[in-house]
Amino acid sequence: MTNAVYTLVVRALSGVVSDRAAETMLRAVLREQGLSAESVSAQDMQKVLSGPLLSRLSTVLPPARARKELSVLSKQLESQYPKAPTLFTQSGPVATWDEPQNETTFDDLGLGADDFEFDDPDYGAAPTTRTYDLTQPGDQDALIQNLGRLSGVQGVMVCRATGEVLRVKAVRDPAGLGGVVAASAMLFQKRSLKLMSADLGGQTVCVCPLGGYCVAVVATSQANVGRLLVELQQLRVAA
Template sequence: MTNAVYTMIVRALSGVVSDRAAETMLRSVLREQGLAAETVTAQDMQKVLSGPLLARLSTVLPPARARKELLNLSGQLEAQYPKAPTLFTQNVPLATWDEPQTDTTFDDLGLSADDFEFDDPEYGALPTTRTYDLARAEDQDALIQTLGRFSGVQGIMVCRASGEVLRVKAVRDPAGLGGVVAASAMLFQKRALRLLSADLGGQTVCVCPLGGYCVAVVATSQANVGRLIVELQQLRVAA
């Protein structure tokens, strides 16, 4: 049974999005953070509101409005639970390659069809689409910059569907990432897929076909993979 903190937030969130979307969104974010609707505390919920849920809601609403709505919810929660103050800040996450480097490697990932899972369909049509002309170097760089803003992203590769690498940005030499794209391309040819996500323990690899192109992203286990998948779902190539 859900507790009072969860019930309070999901009811308030239902005034911003639909009842079903509020329930699905909040439960998904809690699950990503290792929390449960039955035991989440006010302190935990403040962290969720100012971080993961803000990122998720910003795919549904304009970011400024999403922040305003959740800041209001955070204030209500603080009023009822004074020992759990709001944690909203103005900090914007940087790409992982702008942070101190770690010992991460993409070699020998050993992917097969069984390693992949489908993305969550609940958020497929909600955010605004982003269109890029991937034949242009400027748009390739713009796509990498957009995806690189997500906390925990360690590598991004833009390729042709044939596997030819066009642009790459990563913490370390992403030699193994080319193998991910090659393995994924074979799966895309056999199945009508829009996106592949592989959980490799400490890393998650997401691969998205875009017409005659493909973008691959490697993220750490700390990344909000659900939010990243939602963003990848909205990518389009210019006609």
């Protein structure tokens, strides 16, 4: 039977890759290190996270994303086992908005339907679907944090379809973004759409309707918008 350390790590890793990939990947690196899922200690697991598992995960995710995900996981392990501190020496924010940035706002954008690029509603390529109960503040925060870990993301906002802001995290005050979501929601009602994105010149806003809610993501112009749209397309609201 696997022990608590292994179970903690494999469950958390399953939020980054598929359940099967998490199990296969973790068991493989443990085996390479002469360790087992039944007896691995928290100290040994910290070495695995910052070394062989980081190397392996970096082959399926961008290296920066892999490091960030495992750094977060390593800190979770440390919180459960204080005598096994994280070995990630390059500390950094969990999400981009934890870093100081220059001030800007989203006021007076004057967006209309012609400013948006519409995604094909039949397109789907991501293997992992994530379900959130957006009536619950905890799930709203979890959704924001997961999207905030994607490279290039500078802000995430959860709103009602009317544009009423429920939760937001951003590198700077996203004034006016609620209005962008409200305007987007009206376009969603008129067309059969699942996603939309607007290029604001230096930044991109992506909006995804989720039942009676909307999620808006602000990303830099260097962000992989295609990847971001795929991630948004996998979001679901709990029934």
